[in-house]
Amino acid sequence: MNWAVIMAGGVGERFWPMSRRTRPKQLLSIVGKRTMIQQTVARLRGVVAPSRMVVVTTADQVPLVRKQLPKVKHIIAEPVGRNTAPCVGLAAAIIGKHDPSAVMVVVPADSYIPDMAQYRRVVKDALEYAVRENVLITIGIQPASPHTGYGYVQLGESITGRISRAKRFVEKPDRATAEQFLASGEYLWNAGMFVWSVGAISEALAKHQPDIAAGCRAIQAAVGTPAFTRVLKREFAKMTKISIDYAVMEKAGNVVVAKGDFAWDDVGDWAAIERHQVKDDAGNATRGEFVGVDAKNCVIVNDTGKIITAVGVSDLVIVQTGDATLVCRKADSQRVREVVKQLATQAKYRKLL
Amino acid sequence: MNWAVIMAGGVGERFWPMSRRTRPKQLLSIVGKRTMIQQTVARLRGVVAPSRMVVVTTADQVPLVRKQLPKVKHIIAEPVGRNTAPCVGLAAAIIGKHDPSAVMVVVPADSYIPDMAQYRRVVKDALEYAVRENVLITIGIQPASPHTGYGYVQLGESITGRISRAKRFVEKPDRATAEQFLASGEYLWNAGMFVWSVGAISEALAKHQPDIAAGCRAIQAAVGTPAFTRVLKREFAKMTKISIDYAVMEKAGNVVVAKGDFAWDDVGDWAAIERHQVKDDAGNATRGEFVGVDAKNCVIVNDTGKIITAVGVSDLVIVQTGDATLVCRKADSQRVREVVKQLATQAKYRKLL
Numbered sequence: 001m002n003w004a005v006i007m008a009g010g011v012g013e014r015f016w017p018m019s020r021r022t023r024p025k026q027l028l029s030i031v032g033k034r035t036m037i038q039q040t041v042a043r044l045r046g047v048v049a050p051s052r053m054v055v056v057t058t059a060d061q062v063p064l065v066r067k068q069l070p071k072v073k074h075i076i077a078e079p080v081g082r083n084t085a086p087c088v089g090l091a092a093a094i095i096g097k098h099d100p101s102a103v104m105v106v107v108p109a110d111s112y113i114p115d116m117a118q119y120r121r122v123v124k125d126a127l128e129y130a131v132r133e134n135v136l137i138t139i140g141i142q143p144a145s146p147h148t149g150y151g152y153v154q155l156g157e158s159i160t161g162r163i164s165r166a167k168r169f170v171e172k173p174d175r176a177t178a179e180q181f182l183a184s185g186e187y188l189w190n191a192g193m194f195v196w197s198v199g200a201i202s203e204a205l206a207k208h209q210p211d212i213a214a215g216c217r218a219i220q221a222a223v224g225t226p227a228f229t230r231v232l233k234r235e236f237a238k239m240t241k242i243s244i245d246y247a248v249m250e251k252a253g254n255v256v257v258a259k260g261d262f263a264w265d266d267v268g269d270w271a272a273i274e275r276h277q278v279k280d281d282a283g284n285a286t287r288g289e290f291v292g293v294d295a296k297n298c299v300i301v302n303d304t305g306k307i308i309t310a311v312g313v314s315d316l317v318i319v320q321t322g323d324a325t326l327v328c329r330k331a332d333s334q335r336v337r338e339v340v341k342q343l344a345t346q347a348k349y350r351k352l353l
Numbered sequence: 354m355n356w357a358v359i360m361a362g363g364v365g366e367r368f369w370p371m372s373r374r375t376r377p378k379q380l381l382s383i384v385g386k387r388t389m390i391q392q393t394v395a396r397l398r399g400v401v402a403p404s405r406m407v408v409v410t411t412a413d414q415v416p417l418v419r420k421q422l423p424k425v426k427h428i429i430a431e432p433v434g435r436n437t438a439p440c441v442g443l444a445a446a447i448i449g450k451h452d453p454s455a456v457m458v459v460v461p462a463d464s465y466i467p468d469m470a471q472y473r474r475v476v477k478d479a480l481e482y483a484v485r486e487n488v489l490i491t492i493g494i495q496p497a498s499p500h501t502g503y504g505y506v507q508l509g510e511s512i513t514g515r516i517s518r519a520k521r522f523v524e525k526p527d528r529a530t531a532e533q534f535l536a537s538g539e540y541l542w543n544a545g546m547f548v549w550s551v552g553a554i555s556e557a558l559a560k561h562q563p564d565i566a567a568g569c570r571a572i573q574a575a576v577g578t579p580a581f582t583r584v585l586k587r588e589f590a591k592m593t594k595i596s597i598d599y600a601v602m603e604k605a606g607n608v609v610v611a612k613g614d615f616a617w618d619d620v621g622d623w624a625a626i627e628r629h630q631v632k633d634d635a636g637n638a639t640r641g642e643f644v645g646v647d648a649k650n651c652v653i654v655n656d657t658g659k660i661i662t663a664v665g666v667s668d669l670v671i672v673q674t675g676d677a678t679l680v681c682r683k684a685d686s687q688r689v690r691e692v693v694k695q696l697a698t699q700a701k702y703r704k705l706l
Contacts, residue, residue, distance in 0.1 A: 017662070291692060291695050291696060291702075293688055293691045293692050293695065294685070294688070306675075306676050306677055306678065307676070307677045307678070307696075307702070307705060308677075308678045308680070309370070309677065309678065309679050309680070309692045309696075310679075310680045310681070311679070311680070311681040311682065311685050311688050311689060311691070311692060312681060312682035312684070312685030312688060313669065313680055313681070313682050316666065316680065318678075318680055320678060322659075323659050323660070324659055324660045324661075324662065325659065325660070325661045325662065325671075325673060325678055326662050326663075326664070327661070327662070327663045327664070327666055327669065327671055327680055328663070328664040328665060328666070329664065329665035329666050331665070332647070332664050332665030335646055335647070335664050335665060336664060338646045338664070339644060339646050339662045339664060342644050342646065343644060343660075343662075349644075349660065352660060
């Protein structure tokens with residue numbers, strides 16, 4: 001059967017003040033009306049039933065995840081953050097207990113993919129291929145720009161349809177390299193979306209990251225027993241903190257790429273949302289009450305009934321929630337994390353985290 | 354006896370969102386802890402007793418003026434705004450009824466003059482001179498910069514101490530002219546502060562603006578009677594809307610200048626307040642909760658318990674009140690009025706005016 005793993009471990013500091021520890025980006029309506037994680041579930045409709053979805057998140061987020069995804073049964077809190085390899089292993093252990101011959105698609109909870117139909121075709125193709133072959137599939141996104149913030153995967157020999165061999169994985173490139181990649185047509189963005197059978201990923205973890213594989217076997221044995229939480233906590237703490245890319249994808253010999261020919265955006269910061277919103281005549285992407293006088297190309301997110309006004313400014317992000325206001329140069333949107341770090345140093349601001 | 358007239362008719366749109374119709378600039382603590390009008394009263398201590406002060410304001414502001422100035426007895430609401438000449442005539446009528454031989458100093462309610470001692474010396478000198486001579490005195494401020502937003506008065510022949518004849522009044526000059534004025538040492542800022550006897554100003558109004566003088570005589574006859582409010586309303590509506598500068602000072606032959614050798618600031622907009630506040634290491638003048646990351650030379654006024662944060666921005670004014678937030682390029686501070694005008698066009702925003 002088809003299963004899905006939704007990785008929702010992010011803390012989303014770049015979307016402060018809207019994002020908080022208990023409500024990070026994936027649990028917010030950053031783009032569109034539904035939250036990012038609700039869109040992620042909806043996007044898999046017809047491919048994976050909600051009863052066969054596993055959301056892996058943090059304890060802080062569990063209550064809100066349950067509320068937002070009432071139909072999803074498997075919601076697991078990681079006892080500690082251990083990056084994506086232990087997360088994938090844990091999910092595979094749980095799925096394998098219910099359905100040892102399962103194939104699974106692994107996706108982040110917080111990407112934006114507007115073309116759901118095309119997305120479903122790609123994921124279905126990959127799942128069907130993973131049923132037949134003992135492979136590890138990464139869904140590579142056709143790059144829309146020479147982005148230096150993403151990893152890339154180079155296509156090797158074509159196998160069938162949109163499936164090709166993976167020649168090599170490349171870390172975030174410099175600008176010139178990224179431009180070469182884009183021009184060559186051989187490189188795809190490595191978007192953190194994977195497809196494989198429980199058997200294939202378990203075998204790969206056993207081979208390349210035996211400590212994680214051993215922990216996952218112990219966890220699997222405890223699934224459905226009263227010892228589960230205790231075992232999970234104990235085993236997770238021992239696992240190496242490593243990404244699935246480093247741990248497995250860059251080492252395994254049976255890695256293939258499914259070409260993802262759909263628009264994809266990881267919506268990495270406030271500035272990103274203007275790509276997906278209708279703008280006013282002055283180029284402002286606004287949500288909520290706003291009055292501008294000669295205000296241009298701003299991103300305004302007003303989560304309150306109170307008004308935001310701007311005069312003579314351009315290329316700013318202005319976000320207002322019930323208890324905080326952010327004014328940020330659009331080009332510095334990634335630095336919103338630094339505000340969160342500063343707030344964390346003072347007890348009086350802890351309620352804002 | 355010495356009397357004072359405090360002109361508090363301004364609507365203060367440039368200090369929105371803190372200023373509102375019922376609480377304009379003079380009733381706010383824009384600079385310092387006390388409100389501008391409280392500072393104006395305190396500045397006259399030892400020169401004029403609060404019982405001999407007349408505040409002329411709008412009906413909207415009367416309740417708050419009474420609250421802020423409990424010792425001031427004469428608080429008069431103008432039925433309609435008619436600029437400064439009718440305001441001065443009205444005040445002279447009231448004062449003249451109580452004390453026909455009074456001398457009076459007329460001041461705006463919303464200037465900032467930190468050196469109270471020097472201010473008192475100048476006002477006292479002028480009042481003493483006005484007791485002896487039938488003159489109209491304007492207190493001219495020694496200019497600190499070639500400001501193009503103020504009118505100037507050219508000094509004539511010196512009379513005694515800091516009193517000189519007034520040679521001519523000049524409207525807001527262009528930059529080059531203002532620089533010449535500053536370099537010459539002959540020009541002072543016309544700051545809207547005047548000293549004269551009730552007799553001298555009544556005589557001048559009768560000569561140069563007889564309609565206002567006639568109205569003021571009718572009002573004076575009604576002072577202390579039940580007809581006062583009705584007469585005031587009727588007579589005020591008929592008066593010419595004109596400034597005391599145009600109506601009298603630029604025409605009369607007995608105008609003299611008292612040199613005001615003290616720092617003076619009309620605090621015309623949000624950007625002005627940074628001149629009177631201690632700044633942080635990054636040049637930010639802040640009031641209230643604020644956390645900046647690479648935020649420079651900003652003016653932050655936070656009237657709420659909620660935090661304002663700023664990342665990567667410079668030369669902005671950010672003001673937050675309980676129901677509104679303003680983000681304004683510092684150089685565009687005067688344009689805050691345009692926001693108020695925009696808000697006035699929509700019923701849903703009327704509560705913000």
